Amino acid sequence: MSLTADSTRSLADRVAATTPAPMMRRVRGLSDRSLAWLFIAPVMVLLLAINIFPLIWTIRLSFTNYKSNLPNAALRWIGLANYNDILTDDDIWARMQTTAHFVIWTIVLQVLLGFGLAFLINKKFRGHAFWTTAILLPMMLSPAVVGNFWTFLFQPQIGLFNYVVSFFTGIDPHSFQMIGDVRLAPWTIVLVDTWMWTPYVMLICLAGLRSIPEDIYEAAEVDRASAWRQFWTITVPMVLPFLMLAVLFRGIENFKMFDMVNLLTSGGPGSTTELASITLKREAFEKWRTGYSSAFAIILFVTIFGAANVYVKALKRVKQR
Amino acid sequence: MSAAAHSVVEASPRAKTVAGTLVVLYAVVTLVPLLWIGATAFKSGPDSISYPPKVVFEPTLEGWVNLFTVRSRQSPEFLHNLPPPTTWWDRLVRSHDMVIAGPSKVVQRFGNSLVVGFGSTFLAVLLGTLAAYAFSRFRIPLADDLLFFILSTRMMPPIAVAIPIYLMYRQLGLTDTWLGLILLYTAVNVSLSVWLLKGFIDEIPREYEEAALVDGYTRLQAFRRVVLPQAVTGIAATSIFCLIFSWNEYAFALLLTSGNAQTMPPFIPFIIGEGGQDWPAVAAATTLFLMPIVVFTVLLRKHLLRGITFGAVRR
Numbered sequence: 294m295s296l297t298a299d300s301t302r303s304l305a306d307r308v309a310a311t312t313p314a315p316m317m318r319r320v321r322g323l324s325d326r327s328l329a330w331l332f333i334a335p336v337m338v339l340l341l342a343i344n345i346f347p348l349i350w351t352i353r354l355s356f357t358n359y360k361s362n363l364p365n366a367a368l369r370w371i372g373l374a375n376y377n378d379i380l381t382d383d384d385i386w387a388r389m390q391t392t393a394h395f396v397i398w399t400i401v402l403q404v405l406l407g408f409g410l411a412f413l414i415n416k417k418f419r420g421h422a423f424w425t426t427a428i429l430l431p432m433m434l435s436p437a438v439v440g441n442f443w444t445f446l447f448q449p450q451i452g453l454f455n456y457v458v459s460f461f462t463g464i465d466p467h468s469f470q471m472i473g474d475v476r477l478a479p480w481t482i483v484l485v486d487t488w489m490w491t492p493y494v495m496l497i498c499l500a501g502l503r504s505i506p507e508d509i510y511e512a513a514e515v516d517r518a519s520a521w522r523q524f525w526t527i528t529v530p531m532v533l534p535f536l537m538l539a540v541l542f543r544g545i546e547n548f549k550m551f552d553m554v555n556l557l558t559s560g561g562p563g564s565t566t567e568l569a570s571i572t573l574k575r576e577a578f579e580k581w582r583t584g585y586s587s588a589f590a591i592i593l594f595v596t597i598f599g600a601a602n603v604y605v606k607a608l609k610r611v612k613q614r
Numbered sequence: 615m616s617a618a619a620h621s622v623v624e625a626s627p628r629a630k631t632v633a634g635t636l637v638v639l640y641a642v643v644t645l646v647p648l649l650w651i652g653a654t655a656f657k658s659g660p661d662s663i664s665y666p667p668k669v670v671f672e673p674t675l676e677g678w679v680n681l682f683t684v685r686s687r688q689s690p691e692f693l694h695n696l697p698p699p700t701t702w703w704d705r706l707v708r709s710h711d712m713v714i715a716g717p718s719k720v721v722q723r724f725g726n727s728l729v730v731g732f733g734s735t736f737l738a739v740l741l742g743t744l745a746a747y748a749f750s751r752f753r754i755p756l757a758d759d760l761l762f763f764i765l766s767t768r769m770m771p772p773i774a775v776a777i778p779i780y781l782m783y784r785q786l787g788l789t790d791t792w793l794g795l796i797l798l799y800t801a802v803n804v805s806l807s808v809w810l811l812k813g814f815i816d817e818i819p820r821e822y823e824e825a826a827l828v829d830g831y832t833r834l835q836a837f838r839r840v841v842l843p844q845a846v847t848g849i850a851a852t853s854i855f856c857l858i859f860s861w862n863e864y865a866f867a868l869l870l871t872s873g874n875a876q877t878m879p880p881f882i883p884f885i886i887g888e889g890g891q892d893w894p895a896v897a898a899a900t901t902l903f904l905m906p907i908v909v910f911t912v913l914l915r916k917h918l919l920r921g922i923t924f925g926a927v928r929r
Contacts, residue, residue: 325752328833332748335741336764336804343779343801344767350778361781410640416625418634426915427641430648432922433911434904437864437879442651442900445893451663453650466665488644493922500919500927538926549771552864556883573773578780578869587777594774601769 348594355588362581375588384564385572385589392569394479395486395554396547400540402487407494408536412528414495415502425499429492436489436553443485443557447471472558475565482554482566486547494539501535502528534612541604548597569593651904654897662893677894679703680887681720681902685712687888719881720899727861727877727903729792734799735856739849741800742807747837749808750815751823761809765924768805772865783870790871798866803856806924810855813925814848815841851917854910861907878903 323331355376358369379385410428414421431439446454449470459466471481505527513523551570554560560567560575567575573593577586625633654662656673685707696713699705707714745764749757779798780789788794818841826836842849864879871877882899886892911918919927 323832323834325833329748329752329754332744333754333760336745336808337760339741339797339801339804340764340767343798344770344775347775347778347782348770350781351774354777361777406640410637413633413637416630416633418625418630418637420634421637424634424637424641426912427645428637429915429918430908430911431644433858433907434648435862435864435879435907437862438882438900438903439647441883442896443647445654445891445896446647446650448663451665451667453646453667456665456667488647491644496919497923497927535927538923542923545769549773551773552879556864570771570773574865577773577777583777583781590771590774590777593771597771598766598769 351587351590354584355591357584359584359587360581361583371584375585376592378585379589379592388564388567388569388572391479391565391567392548392550395482395550395566395568396544398480398483399486399490399547400543402483403491403494403543404536404540406487406491407539408498408532410491410495411498411502414499425496429496431489432492434489437556439489440485440553440556444472447481449473473562475562478558478562478566482557485553485557486550489553490543490546494536494543497535497539498532501532504535505531530614534608537604537608537611541601541608544604545597545601548593648904651897651900654893655901657894657897659887659892659894662897674706675703676706677892677898679706680892680895681885681898682718683707684715684718686715687712720885723876723878723881724902726792726871726875730795730799730875730877731857731860733792733796734803734860735853737796737800738803738807738856739811739853742804742811742852743842743845743849745804745808746811746815747841749812751820761812764805764808768802768924772802776866776869779866780869788870790873790875792875794870795867795875795877798870799856799860799863802863803859806859806921807852807856809924810852810920811845811848813920813928814845814852818844851914851921854914855921858907858910 356370356372358371360366414425446452447470449455449467452471454471455466455469458464458469469477471477471484509527509531510523513527518526549570550568551574554566554568555571555574558566560571569589570593573586573589576582576589653669653671655677656675657668657671658674658676661668661671662677683703688711690711693708693711693713696708699708704714748754749761754760783789783794788797822840822844823836826840827833831839862879863877867877868880871880878899882896882903883891885896885899887895914921
């Protein structure tokens with residue numbers, strides 16, 4: 294077998310040596326180099342066309358007064374005026390605070406619950422694999438479709454949520470509205486997001502817990518370190534890089550949050566749950582202030598990208614320790 | 615393997631019981647909303663909005679019939695003069711003084727979700743496999759920068775490019791078409807697909823291909839006959855992740871489709887009956903829409919971690 298393979302190869306070589314270059318390539322197949330570019334090019338072309346080109350276009354639009362419902366109106370370059378308007382607008386800062394409230398509280402709750410659950414699952418009780426999969430379900434589902442259905446559960450007159458709360462606490466079920474109340478609504482979106490994404494943090498923490506080699510604990514046991522001390526000096530530091538990774542992904546995703554909240558509260562009541570993305574959608578596709586909203590999009594993009602970069606540097610430092 | 619009975623890492627039976635109870639409790643609480651969706655799909659209209667909420671109820675397929683049909687209310691005389699109903703769904707609708715006026719749009723919307731989902735998944739995985747193989751096996755100048763660039767497109771908020779894409783699609787006539795959504799979802803998914811598949815292909819020993827090359831295979835043949843069969847599990851897992859994303863996506867579907875190519879997520883909230891949202895029908899649509907994902911989640915459970923972290927965490 295190897296003999297024939299060898300002889301065919303040397304035949305190919307011999308033929309290749311005596312044929313002109315274009316023919317040679319056909320005999321030996323494409324060269325690795327051209328194959329590499331041939332394989333990568335389609336992805337690059339697609340990303341350039343659907344990500345980079347539009348991004349540059351957004352940047353361009355952000356310096357204009359363009360309104361896409363009036364495509365024939367005179368296009369004026371207004372420099373940084375859009376950026377100036379946005380950064381000095383109190384409403385925008387209020388929206389940013391709403392977004393920050395949402396991002397921070399969802400992360401805090403999801404980290405606590407997610408880590409707690411992972412810690413418990415790691416005790417490897419009987420049937421833990423089955424229950425882990427069951428817990429994971431909410432995060433795989435469509436946020437929009439699920440957000441829509443939560444409006445049904447939160448109905449003050451008939452909803453299951455109000456009923457359950459009143460069943461356990463005795464509060465009159467018709468006395469509070471999770472979606473209609475300006476004080477409760479910001480917490481309602483935190484609650485649904487936590488319901489949905491705690492499994493995500495849990496799954497990553499679980500990977501962290503499972504990566505800790507057992508002999509570290511055995512050594513600690515020999516040194517008679519208490520369980521409490523083992524938890525704080527071994528478990529927490531070893532899981533931290535994983536936890537930070539989960540926080541990074543959740544932070545980015547929730548800063549961009551649109552679908553679930555748009556269907557659950559659509560930013561209301563008033564603008565108490567109007568996250569940055571929802572504001573952007575309103576400015577761009579309801580008020581048609583294309584230039585203005587392009588500038589806002591760029592500001593959001595730069596914020597996310599910058600924050601993520603700083604964070605990744607911190608993450609690397611933690612990993613090195 | 616350390617001896618299980620005396621291992622310091624093995625939890626005590628009591629700790630296990632406590633942990634198990636708490637986890638099961640959490641699981642049950644978080645699954646209640648999902649079970650409630652499933653239950654509501656089989657309730658009658660009045661049962662679905664009764665208070666206190668009904669846990670025990672007489673199941674009916676009313677919601678499903680309402681989901682798939684458009685009905686009109688008729689006077690008793692009109693109904694009396696009609697020939698008797700021929701099917702069970704006819705009879706169900708007639709019992710509410712209504713007649714079926716025709717099929718609803720749900721089948722078409724579901725079909726759109728399937729076409730867009732599978733179309734974009736196929737493209738994203740095809741392009742992703744080629745690029746991942748190249749990144750894994752060939753020396754490419756600035757490979758790390760290119761890979762980071764591919765990843766960073768996923769970090770970009772869709773809103774940052776939504777406006778020009780909307781304008782571009784309007785210009786090119788891609789608004790409200792299958793092709794438009796497929797291209798867009800492919801572009802979003804391709805970053806995930808390259809990163810995940812690169813991880814999977816990295817794990818296939820190079821020796822297999824090298825042996826094939828020595829045996830006289832060309833690179834392309836080695837890729838097709840040696841690497842691809844080895845990467846099948848990875849390709850399948852990646853495909854499911856891409857499919858789930860396209861299936862669930864809402865923002866761009868809302869923005870770029872209206873009638874023809876609209877997928878399920880923007881459609882479901884607008885399933886309405888006579889007095890606002892028809893909850894049993896919405897629940898039926900939601901159940902129909904979520905079931906494939908539940909099945910996929912169970913199939914994927916071993917690769918979930920990898921998928922949700924772009925291959926950063928492997929088990």
